[in-house]
Amino acid sequence: MSMEEVPMKEVEASRTKGAPVSGRTWKIDKEQLRISSRQVRNKKLKSWELKQQKRLEDKQFKERMKQLKDEKEQQRQERIQSLRERREKKEEKERYEIMAAKMHAKKVDRMRRREKRNKALRER
Numbered sequence: 001m002s003m004e005e006v007p008m009k010e011v012e013a014s015r016t017k018g019a020p021v022s023g024r025t026w027k028i029d030k031e032q033l034r035i036s037s038r039q040v041r042n043k044k045l046k047s048w049e050l051k052q053q054k055r056l057e058d059k060q061f062k063e064r065m066k067q068l069k070d071e072k073e074q075q076r077q078e079r080i081q082s083l084r085e086r087r088e089k090k091e092e093k094e095r096y097e098i099m100a101a102k103m104h105a106k107k108v109d110r111m112r113r114r115e116k117r118n119k120a121l122r123e124r
């Protein structure tokens with residue numbers, strides 16, 4: 001018997017799980033549905049190399065973002081530090097001015113006492 005002579009019913013029956021006694025074809029055997037091997041809506045699944053490449057790019061992106069954040073934080077800290085130093089210098093300057101005024105007053109007081117002493121010595 002050639003392929004042309006075999007009725008379609010028997011061809012379908014040979015693909016079934018088991019031909020029933022009545023000879024009727026019942027459920028046809030199907031392959032497993034493997035979603036992982038198919039495309040998902042215009043999106044091909046990536047090969048291992050592409051996944052590795054994407055991971056590497058993500059890692060580099062994250063490192064760059066971290067670097068930028070660190071630079072920004074460092075600039076912020078430098079600004080804060082310079083402000084702090086300026087304030088400290090200003091306070092130090094004011095303290096020295098106050099101290100200079102006190103020292104000047106003490107010096108003037110000393111000179112006044114010395115003049116009194118000298119005047120008292122001269123009047124004798």
